[in-house]
Amino acid sequence: xxxxxxxxxxxxxxxxxxxxxxxxxxxxxxxxxxxxxxxxxxxxxxxxxxxxxxxxxxxxxxxxxxxxxxxxxxxxxxxxxxxxxxxxxxxxxxxxxxxxxxxxxxxxxxxxxxxxxxxxxxxxxxxxxxxxxxxxxxxxxxxxxxxxxxxxxxxxxxxxxxxxxxxxxxxxxxxxxxxxxxxxxxxxxxxxxxxxxxxxxxxxxxxxxx
Amino acid sequence: xxxxxxxxxxxxxxxxxxxxxxxxxxxxxxxxxxxxxxxxxxxxxxxxxxxxxxxxxxxxxxxxxxxxxxxxxxxxxxxxxxxxxxxxxxxxxxxxxxxxxxxxxxxxxxxxxxxxxxxxxxxxxxxxxxxxxxxxxxxxxxxxxxxxxxxxxxxxxxxxxxxxxxxxxxxxxxxxxxxxxxxxxxxxxxxxxxxxxxxxxxxxxxxxxx
Amino acid sequence: xxxxxxxxxxxxxxxxxxxxxxxxxxxxxxxxxxxxxxxxxxxxxxxxxxxxxxxxxxxxxxxxxxxxxxxxxxxxxxxxxxxxxxxxxxxxxxxxxxxxxxxxxxxxxxxxxxxxxxxxxxxxxxxxxxxxxxxxxxxxxxxxxxxxxxxxxxxxxxxxxxxxxxxxxxxxxxxxxxxxxxxxxxxxxxxxxxxxxxxxxxxxxxxxxx
Amino acid sequence: xxxxxxxxxxxxxxxxxxxxxxxxxxxxxxxxxxxxxxxxxxxxxxxxxxxxxxxxxxxxxxxxxxxxxxxxxxxxxxxxxxxxxxxxxxxxxxxxxxxxxxxxxxxxxxxxxxxxxxxxxxxxxxxxxxxxxxxxxxxxxxxxxxxxxxxxxxxxxxxxxxxxxxxxxxxxxxxxxxxxxxxxxxxxxxxxxxxxxxxxxxxxxxxxxx
DNA sequence: ATTTAATCGAGACGGTACGTCATGTCTTCGG
DNA sequence: CCGAAGACATGACGTACCGTCTCGATTAAAT
Numbered sequence: 001x002x003x004x005x006x007x008x009x010x011x012x013x014x015x016x017x018x019x020x021x022x023x024x025x026x027x028x029x030x031x032x033x034x035x036x037x038x039x040x041x042x043x044x045x046x047x048x049x050x051x052x053x054x055x056x057x058x059x060x061x062x063x064x065x066x067x068x069x070x071x072x073x074x075x076x077x078x079x080x081x082x083x084x085x086x087x088x089x090x091x092x093x094x095x096x097x098x099x100x101x102x103x104x105x106x107x108x109x110x111x112x113x114x115x116x117x118x119x120x121x122x123x124x125x126x127x128x129x130x131x132x133x134x135x136x137x138x139x140x141x142x143x144x145x146x147x148x149x150x151x152x153x154x155x156x157x158x159x160x161x162x163x164x165x166x167x168x169x170x171x172x173x174x175x176x177x178x179x180x181x182x183x184x185x186x187x188x189x190x191x192x193x194x195x196x197x198x199x200x201x202x203x204x205x206x207x208x209x210x
Numbered sequence: 211x212x213x214x215x216x217x218x219x220x221x222x223x224x225x226x227x228x229x230x231x232x233x234x235x236x237x238x239x240x241x242x243x244x245x246x247x248x249x250x251x252x253x254x255x256x257x258x259x260x261x262x263x264x265x266x267x268x269x270x271x272x273x274x275x276x277x278x279x280x281x282x283x284x285x286x287x288x289x290x291x292x293x294x295x296x297x298x299x300x301x302x303x304x305x306x307x308x309x310x311x312x313x314x315x316x317x318x319x320x321x322x323x324x325x326x327x328x329x330x331x332x333x334x335x336x337x338x339x340x341x342x343x344x345x346x347x348x349x350x351x352x353x354x355x356x357x358x359x360x361x362x363x364x365x366x367x368x369x370x371x372x373x374x375x376x377x378x379x380x381x382x383x384x385x386x387x388x389x390x391x392x393x394x395x396x397x398x399x400x401x402x403x404x405x406x407x408x409x410x411x412x413x414x415x416x417x418x419x420x
Numbered sequence: 421x422x423x424x425x426x427x428x429x430x431x432x433x434x435x436x437x438x439x440x441x442x443x444x445x446x447x448x449x450x451x452x453x454x455x456x457x458x459x460x461x462x463x464x465x466x467x468x469x470x471x472x473x474x475x476x477x478x479x480x481x482x483x484x485x486x487x488x489x490x491x492x493x494x495x496x497x498x499x500x501x502x503x504x505x506x507x508x509x510x511x512x513x514x515x516x517x518x519x520x521x522x523x524x525x526x527x528x529x530x531x532x533x534x535x536x537x538x539x540x541x542x543x544x545x546x547x548x549x550x551x552x553x554x555x556x557x558x559x560x561x562x563x564x565x566x567x568x569x570x571x572x573x574x575x576x577x578x579x580x581x582x583x584x585x586x587x588x589x590x591x592x593x594x595x596x597x598x599x600x601x602x603x604x605x606x607x608x609x610x611x612x613x614x615x616x617x618x619x620x621x622x623x624x625x626x627x628x629x630x
Numbered sequence: 631x632x633x634x635x636x637x638x639x640x641x642x643x644x645x646x647x648x649x650x651x652x653x654x655x656x657x658x659x660x661x662x663x664x665x666x667x668x669x670x671x672x673x674x675x676x677x678x679x680x681x682x683x684x685x686x687x688x689x690x691x692x693x694x695x696x697x698x699x700x701x702x703x704x705x706x707x708x709x710x711x712x713x714x715x716x717x718x719x720x721x722x723x724x725x726x727x728x729x730x731x732x733x734x735x736x737x738x739x740x741x742x743x744x745x746x747x748x749x750x751x752x753x754x755x756x757x758x759x760x761x762x763x764x765x766x767x768x769x770x771x772x773x774x775x776x777x778x779x780x781x782x783x784x785x786x787x788x789x790x791x792x793x794x795x796x797x798x799x800x801x802x803x804x805x806x807x808x809x810x811x812x813x814x815x816x817x818x819x820x821x822x823x824x825x826x827x828x829x830x831x832x833x834x835x836x837x838x839x840x
Numbered sequence: 841a842t843t844t845a846a847t848c849g850a851g852a853c854g855g856t857a858c859g860t861c862a863t864g865t866c867t868t869c870g871g
Numbered sequence: 872c873c874g875a876a877g878a879c880a881t882g883a884c885g886t887a888c889c890g891t892c893t894c895g896a897t898t899a900a901a902t
Contacts, residue, residue: 012867013877038329040857051880056859118328121246128384135386156396158387159377163400166376167369174338176345177368186366190373193403222898223846250888261849266890432893433851460883471854476885548804555806576816578807579797583820586796587789594758596765597788606786610793613823646874670862681875686864843902853892859884866879871872 008049015058022048023055027069031109039066039112063116063123067130070109080137086145091188093141094164098179101172114173135161151192160191218259225268232258233265237279242315244322248329249276273333276323277340283315290347296355301398303351304374308389311382324383345371361402370401428469435478442468443475447489451529459486459532483536483543487550490529500557506565511608513561514584518599521592534593555581571612580611652678653685657699661739669696669742693746693753697760700739710767716775721818723771724794728809731802744803765791781822790821 008018026048030039041062045052059065081092101107117123142157151157167187171177218228236258240249251272255262269275291302311317327333352367361367377397381387428438446467450459461482465472479485501512521527537543562577571577587607591597656678660669671692675682689695711722731737747753772787781787797817801807 008879010866010879012869012879013875014868016878019879038857041859042857045880049880051882052859053861053881054879057878062858115328118325128386131384132386156400159393159396159400162377162380162387163373163397166378166380167372168376169380170372170376174341176338176342177372183369186369187373190366190369190401190403193400218848220848220897222848222900223844224899225846226848229848248888251890252888255849259849261851262890263850263892264848267847272889428853430853430892432853432895433849434894436853439853458883461885462883465854469854471856472885473855473887474853477852482884548806551804552806576820579813579816579820582797582800582807583793583817586798586800587792588796590792590796590799594761596758596762597792603789606789607793610786610789610821610823613820649874668862671864672862675875679875681877682864683866683876684874687874692863841902843900845900846898848895848897850894851892852894853890855889856887857889858887861882861884863881864879866877868876868878870875 016054019048019050019054020058023050023058023065024069024072026050027065028073028109031066031069031112034109034112038116041065061120061122063113063120064126066109066113066116067123067126070113071130080141082141082144084148086142086148086150087188087192089141089145090192091184093138094188095181095184097164097168098181098184101168101179107172111173131165135165138164163187163191229258229260229264230268233260233268233275234279234282236260237275238283238315238319241276241279241319241322244318246322246325248326249322251275271330271332273323273326273330274336276326277333277336280316280319280323281340290351292351292354294358296352296358296360297398297402299351300355300402301394303348304398305391305394307374307378308391308394311378311389317382321383341375345375348374373397373401436474439468439470439474440478443470443478443485444489444492446470447485448493448529451486451489451532454528454532458536461485481542483533484546486529486533486536487543487546490526490533491550500561502561502564504568506562506568506570507608507612509561509565510612511604513558514608515601515604517584517588518601518604521588521599527592531593551585555585558584583611649678649680649684650688653680653688653695654699654702656680657695658702658739661696661699661742664742668746671695691752693743694756696739696743696746697753697756700743701760710771712771712774714778716772716778716780717818717822719771720775720822721814723768724818725811725814727794727798728811728814731798731809737802741803761795765795768794793821 008016008022010016011018023044027039027044030043030047039062041052041055044062044065045055048055055065059068079096081089083089083092101110113123113127117127138161139157142151142155142160145151146153146155146157164187167183168179171179171183177183218226218232220226221228233254237249237254240253240257249272251262251265254272254275255265258265265275269278289306291299293299293302311320323333324337327337348371349367352361352365352370355361356363356365356367374397377393378389381389381393387393428436428442430436431438443464447459447464450463450467459482461472461475464482464485465475468475475485479488499516501509503509503512521530533543533547537547558581559577562571562575562580565571566573566575566577584607587603588599591599591603597603653674657669657674660673660677669692671682671685674692674695675685678685685695689698709726711719713719713722731740743753743757747757768791769787772781772785772790775781776783776785776787794817797813798809801809801813807813
């Protein structure tokens with residue numbers, strides 16, 4: 001624990017990127033290993049071999065460090081696919097989103113992060129921005145589908161986005177139901193308004209209108 | 211602030227219901243008035259004119275007090291209607307749920323409560339139970355509809371429930387999109403799989419983002 | 421170091437005298453053992469097995485604790501004798517004062533205390549009070565002598581007091597000259613205005629004109 | 631406050647005397663204006679428009695800067711007179727010493743300096759040297775008097791010196807009694823062993839207390 | 841009628857984390 | 872290559888809550 005610190009060289013009057021890195025790494029590590037107890041700034045600083053002041057110099061709040069640490073590492077986990085088929089793209093996106101929450105270190109870190117966000121105004125705002133980015137990505141994906149005629153022109157894309165991320169966060173945080181591939185399949189169908197996955201073999205999927 | 215305490219009479223060796231009430235009232239008041247800063251036990255006890263031990267005697271954790279305070283006041287806001295029509299029942303339920311979150315003092319209190327839940331294992335568990343009850347109510351409503359033939363037999367009721375509550379909590383906590391009647395209309399349609407409300411003039415809740 | 425803390429029993433809502441004692445003892449111990457480095461509140465609290473808040477609850481500043489600790493232990497080192505002879509009383513007083521500064525743990529503790537007083541407005545005030553008490557004792561001794569005719573009626577007692585304590589503190593803090601018995605002898609003579617101890621027969625001491 | 635820094639020109643690779651001056655001036659100014667809070671190196675550097683390192687380059691410790699600043703300005707305040715009369719010389723010396731402590735900026739600066747000396751080993755040593763010089767001057771004055779027959783041959787000159795400076799520092803730092811001309815008169819008499827000023831109307835410097 | 845026992849307001853206690861401040865060292869970069 | 876600028880590691884500061892504890896009073900129930 002609190003690895004012996006790699007004897008960072010000073011960088012003089014300029015920001016020490018190595019210390020910066022060490023802080024993010026330590027934060028992510030503690031976030032991941034955390035057993036539910038809050039991650040403290042002291043602990044991060046100590047684990048990074050850094051003075052507390054150095055943390056406070058660059059981040060306005062503990063939460064900002066944590067979110068930064070998470071984004072820094074897990075930022076590109078859910079790219080938006082573009083295969084030409086709305087259904088395929090959406091299904092891939094949802095599956096990837098669900099999967100990302102099952103994998104370490106993202107899952108416990110994310111949960112701790114939400115915990116901290118509840119206490120921290122700065123972090124709450126950062127989280128809002130963070131989720132807004134994700135939502136925008138998903139909305140673009142849906143907009144492509146609508147423009148390609150795969151969704152009605154008047155589809156409420158924002159509501160669709162919120163249904164998807166709503167289910168995700170709701171289940172992720174409460175943990176009362178799984179976020180597995182079957183759930184992803186059914187959620188895709190539900191949002192797109194049909195039942196293709198409902199009773200498995202479904203040769204003539206009951207489209208009808210749409 | 212911290213009203214002068216109404217000189218409660220002693221009740222001797224029996225539990226003092228007035229003190230009990232005062233605690234719940236103080237908790238709800240602080241919960242409601244809270245500007246994001248955490249509600250502390252000391253503050254509740256002081257506001258209620260009560261010793262801290264009296265709080266700890268009757269509730270295992272701060273969260274328990276807060277949730278109790280909220281339930282005590284806002285507990286029965288969302289009854290499950292039963293008109294015979296799934297669509298009507300569901301629409302009424304969703305609308306009532308959305309409305310309940312717009313009204314004082316529930317909204318800020320609920321938000322603060324979730325904040326506290328993120329820090330408090332006991333409260334998190336209580337919240338799980340609390341939401342489970344609500345989910346069960348909604349699920350029963352849907353099950354009635356399925357049994358009445360208004361939903362396919364293989365409908366994933368749990369997913370439907372989570373889509374509805376997911377949208378609700380997601381929007382409620384992030385505040386990036388409205389929980390108005392139009393949203394309730396569209397959510398009802400979306401979950402039931404048709405577009406009855408789709409051709410109405412679409413609200414331009416363009417962004418909002420809190 | 422930081423002895424294992426004797427498992428003090430709680431005293432409920434009343435001040436815990438044992439904790440109080442432990443703090444003073446720890447403070448004096450650290451003061452005595454201090455090698456010149458400042459004594460910190462954290463260290464005192466830790467050594468006393470006490471929370472920092474408990475220290476701050478009862479003393480307004482670190483210095484107050486230190487002075488309290490010193491007075492508590494060394495308070496009665498210099499009693500005022502009353503033999504009937506001013507010269508004897510004064511000589512005894514000065515000798516006792518000089519001696520007290522040579523003994524452990526007073527000396528290093530006192531020096532550290534002055535160091536801290538230089539930093540701490542509260543403590544400076546307390547020191548003023550502390551020294552005022554000592555000065556008053558000495559002044560009373562001199563006043564008795566004056567009333568007994570051993571000093572002229574118009575003798576400036578305050579100046580005499582300050583000459584004695586001035587020499588004491590000046591030498592004590594700077595350490596450039598001894599505070600031994602010979603010095604006490606000569607100081608007594610000097611203040612009383614003759615040369616009895618001047619170790620040479622001094623029949624016609626240069627008074628006269630000038 | 632912290633005057634806008636006079637746009638010193640760089641002097642290339644040689645020590646910048648202007649910066650040197652600016653540091654001493656800033657130090658003395660802060661020392662003088664200080665309200666009891668410690669004078670920090672950062673503050674001096676900032677007020678002088680100088681990097682901290684520039685301070686540390688030329689002085690080993692904060693105290694050294696402060697003392698240097700004080701000597702630089704107030705160094706020659708107390709010259710040793712030589713009129714041929716011990717009494718006159720001594721009286722002039724004591725009066726000058728007392729006066730020097732009443733004048734700005736010496737007094738608050740000196741007090742702050744002693745405060746800092748208590749924390750700073752380097753400065754303490756410098757102070758010892760500083761006072762030793764003053765003491766030597768006074769001792770020489772007394773030695774002249776003894777050699778001239780105005781003091782007995784066996785007079786304890788060191789004790790006399792310490793009585794004078796003892797009274798001075800004791801009253802200066804504690805502030806419980808004045809350092810006015812009347813006190814200087816009486817101290818002169820007391821040290822020389824007579825009461826020439828004793829029958830003058832005695833000042834009622836009753837308290838003062840700082 | 842007298843004990844006994846539980847509740848109440850109060851607040852001290854041992855802790856942990858907070859965010860700020862000053863120290864003295866170190867490196868960059870403009871002049 | 873000096874000097875300003877300022878980042879860095881360190882560690883004390885004083886405050887805020889936590890959850891536990893003990894008091895002394897008050898009053899109901901048990902004797």
